Amino acid sequence: MYARQGLLVLATTATLTALALLDGRAPQPGLPLLACAGLAAALPLTLRNRFPLPGALLSAAIALLGLVIPGWQGRLVTMVMFGAAAYRLPRRPWLVMSLSIAWTIGYGLLVPQAFRGLSVVTDLVIMGVAPVAVGNALRLHGERAAQAARLDHAEAGRAMAEDRAALARDVHDSVGHHLTAIRMQATATRRALHNRAQATNRGQAGHAEAGDQADGGQVDAADRALSIIAELSATALREVRALLDSLREPPAGPALEGIEELARRLSTPHLPISVHRAGPAIPLPPTVAQTIYRVAQEALTNAARHSGASHVNVHLLRDRAAVTIAVTDDGHGRAGADGRGIRGMRERVHQHGGTLTAGPRQDRGWRVEAVLPIRQVGGQGAA
Known part of the structure; x- marks a missing residue:
């Protein structure tokens, strides 16, 4: 973080110094003075995140003091600082706009007549209004992007919840049905075996043939129920696997x-x-x-x-x-x-x-x- 701040200050200082040296409208002071002035104008940039409005006011004061240096463009940093203040202070946009316009008017009144190249209206728009408008626009764009990201996240959560509910419903409908059927058939099997045991206990030698017929019927019923249980268990296993596969591709519905x-x-x-x-x-x-x-x-x-x-x-x-x-x-x-x-x-x-x-x-x-x-x-x- 501190490294980025230092690089920003150095880059801004070098830019302001180069712009002043390239300005040919008046004799330029020495390079050390231009470098010191550029460094002083660039230092408020370190305040743009935590203290944007005080940093903008400090930059404005430095820019006004820099009017004594011919061709010095310290006001560019002030414009950036007011744009950062508009971006960072969404609850006080009119305060930022008022201070920016006031600084622009003061700068226009104090700038030497020999260096006035723009009209007052143009100065107000470019130096006072435009930076604040750009800052507000960037902030609104960021808020909309964040809101869109939150909506996407909420929609993804809702879709995931619906998928979980649908999967739970499918498990309940399919596996619950098979388990209930298995329970019903198992109960019927136990009842058939219990009836057979009771018939065997009550059987007498004189009724052996009738007892054998009753036992045969109970055995057939139990065998049929056990066969259905085996079939239902296999079907339930297949449907559980199909439900797991449905997480990867749409399942084919039952006929x-x-x-x-x-x-x-x-x-x-x-x-x-x-x-x-x-x-x-x-x-x-x-x-x-x-x-x-x-x-x-x-x-x-x-x-x-x-x-x-x-x-x-x-x-x-x-x-x-x-x-x-x-x-x-x-x-x-x-x-x-x-x-x-x-x-x-x-x-x-x-x-x-x-x-x-x-x-x-x-x-x-x-x-x-x-x-x-x-x-x-x-x-x-x-x-």
């Missing part, structure tokens, strides 16, 4: 036809899930199809986890204007009431200009319904 597979995964003997489709098979935009799939996934997961229902129905209706999905159950009326899953579904649906309602049914159970408009392009349903 709408996968709703039947969702129902099959979550269905148990105690909770059958039915899927009903209606309307023409109009192609949907990929993002709309993905949102419908995620709504079905979250609603079915909540129904299996929270509702205590004995049956769940999924109704999917498509027409040329919108696609509607409704998931209803006959449970006790609370299927993940307005938790993170419901908020995630609502955010997804609202991004497409749709509506989502979730709440208890009039008779019994819970209902989740989402309506998403289909934006047609060129008369087609595809995006």
Whole structure:
């Protein structure tokens, strides 16, 4: 820092001395006097950051004293100092402007008549107004650049927060669904094995054949549930890897036809899930199809986890204007009431200009319904 200040003072001193030597309008004093005057005029530059206005006033006084040296251009440093004061003092622009104009008028009155080469108005504009205007302009430009940088930083933070929320929502929707399905199937397996153990304990020699048939049915049910658990575990692992890959490239959304597979995964003997489709098979935009799939996934997961229902129905209706999905159950009326899953579904649906309602049914159970408009392009349903 001090090295830069020293170089600035030396460069300014050399410049002022050279300008005075090149001025041929009057006999020049000796080089030592010009160098000392240039050094005195350059020293206030060291005050431009911490004490800009006192430094400008000190420079103005030195410039007025330097009028005794013919052709000396110390006023250039004073102009720079007033520009620095305008840059550093944003709350007192009129004070800086007034002092600059006052100094310019005083300089114009005191300059010897033989060296007056400019009009009073030109002197006021160039020496008094222009440096302050330039300082203010540079300050405003710096403030705008800083504001733009802050906005960019805030926008980057907002985008990062949205990405984190979207990733958390995807993990909740996808992995949470598979873990719930695994839990449901594991519970069904334990129930089947428990029933088999009870039947074995109660079995008698006279009913051996009937007991063997019952055991065979329980074993088949347990084997089917374990197979589904293995499949769901592999699918959950693949989707976790896909979510991690989505941090690098956009993921491909699940197909709408996968709703039947969702129902099959979550269905148990105690909770059958039915899927009903209606309307023409109009192609949907990929993002709309993905949102419908995620709504079905979250609603079915909540129904299996929270509702205590004995049956769940999924109704999917498509027409040329919108696609509607409704998931209803006959449970006790609370299927993940307005938790993170419901908020995630609502955010997804609202991004497409749709509506989502979730709440208890009039008779019994819970209902989740989402309506998403289909934006047609060129008369087609595809995006």
